[in-house]
Amino acid sequence: MLTVATINLRNRADRWLQRRHLLVAQLVDAAPDLISLQEISMPIGQGRWLRNQINVRLASSAQRPYRLIQRRKHHLTQGYYEGIGILTRLPVVYYDSLPLGYGGRVALRVNVELSSRQTVDFIAVHLHHIAHDKQARLEQVMKMTGWLNVRRSVPYQIIAGDFNEVPTGLAVEQMRQGYRSAFAELYGREPLATFPTALLQPLVDWSGCLDYIFLSPAVGPVRAARIFCDKPDEADDTLYPSDHVGLIAEIEMD
Numbered sequence: 001m002l003t004v005a006t007i008n009l010r011n012r013a014d015r016w017l018q019r020r021h022l023l024v025a026q027l028v029d030a031a032p033d034l035i036s037l038q039e040i041s042m043p044i045g046q047g048r049w050l051r052n053q054i055n056v057r058l059a060s061s062a063q064r065p066y067r068l069i070q071r072r073k074h075h076l077t078q079g080y081y082e083g084i085g086i087l088t089r090l091p092v093v094y095y096d097s098l099p100l101g102y103g104g105r106v107a108l109r110v111n112v113e114l115s116s117r118q119t120v121d122f123i124a125v126h127l128h129h130i131a132h133d134k135q136a137r138l139e140q141v142m143k144m145t146g147w148l149n150v151r152r153s154v155p156y157q158i159i160a161g162d163f164n165e166v167p168t169g170l171a172v173e174q175m176r177q178g179y180r181s182a183f184a185e186l187y188g189r190e191p192l193a194t195f196p197t198a199l200l201q202p203l204v205d206w207s208g209c210l211d212y213i214f215l216s217p218a219v220g221p222v223r224a225a226r227i228f229c230d231k232p233d234e235a236d237d238t239l240y241p242s243d244h245v246g247l248i249a250e251i252e253m254d
Contacts, residue, residue: 002253005032006160007246011041023241024053026229035087036124036160047085064089071097075104084124086110100140102128107144125161137171155218179214182249183225197240220252
């Protein structure tokens with residue numbers, strides 16, 4: 001069984017120092033094999049800090065520690081501040097990335113090895129955020145999937161991240177042409193909403209599903225899928241791990 005997850009970190013905005021313990025605790029409790037991270041704050045080393053904190057808590061267990069692979073945005077100014085990343089407990093064969101434009105966004109691919117010696121491409125992505133720019137996200141998805149299926153293509157592909165697109169949007173519809181949604185495979189629909197949580201104050205007047213885990217046809221059946229990183233602080237019901245909730249899925253693999 002392979003467990004994969006995605007969560008947007010919201011960089012260091014919105015009370016990062018207060019909410020970071022919630023994020024670490026809920027990631028440790030879930031303990032996915034692979035985690036897609038978006039909006040990593042690069043100046044504060046947020047990804048490395050998160051990896052180290054999780055590994056410290058796992059040190060007394062038999063679980064393999066996480067390795068972090070991350071990439072800055074390909075942008076002269078924005079790239080300094082933010083990036084995406086992958087935490088993996090599986091052996092890494094290779095990794096690479098693809099520029100997607102629109103503020104320097106990138107897709108990050110890490111090829112990992114399963115116990116069966118088969119390899120899996122796990123891809124972290126964070127698409128363009130302007131709501132009405134649907135064609136931009138469609139362009140990014142087409143560029144990404146073309147890259148995955150031409151350059152060092154493998155049959156097992158898992159794409160996880162913040163698509164900034166609702167289930168009826170062009171980019172998500174395009175993904176469904178060649179991939180299955182892990183959540184929708186079990187429930188017949190996507191989550192009602194993965195954004196926002198009550199961390200955003202004052203509350204915004206819109207909510208919807210923006211986050212997805214997509215599987216290539218060769219990937220085995222989904223055995224479980226749910227929202228996670230969704231529990232507020234016991235003493236403050238507006239303090240959440242992030243402004244997004246995460247998604248996690250258990251997938252049967254050979």
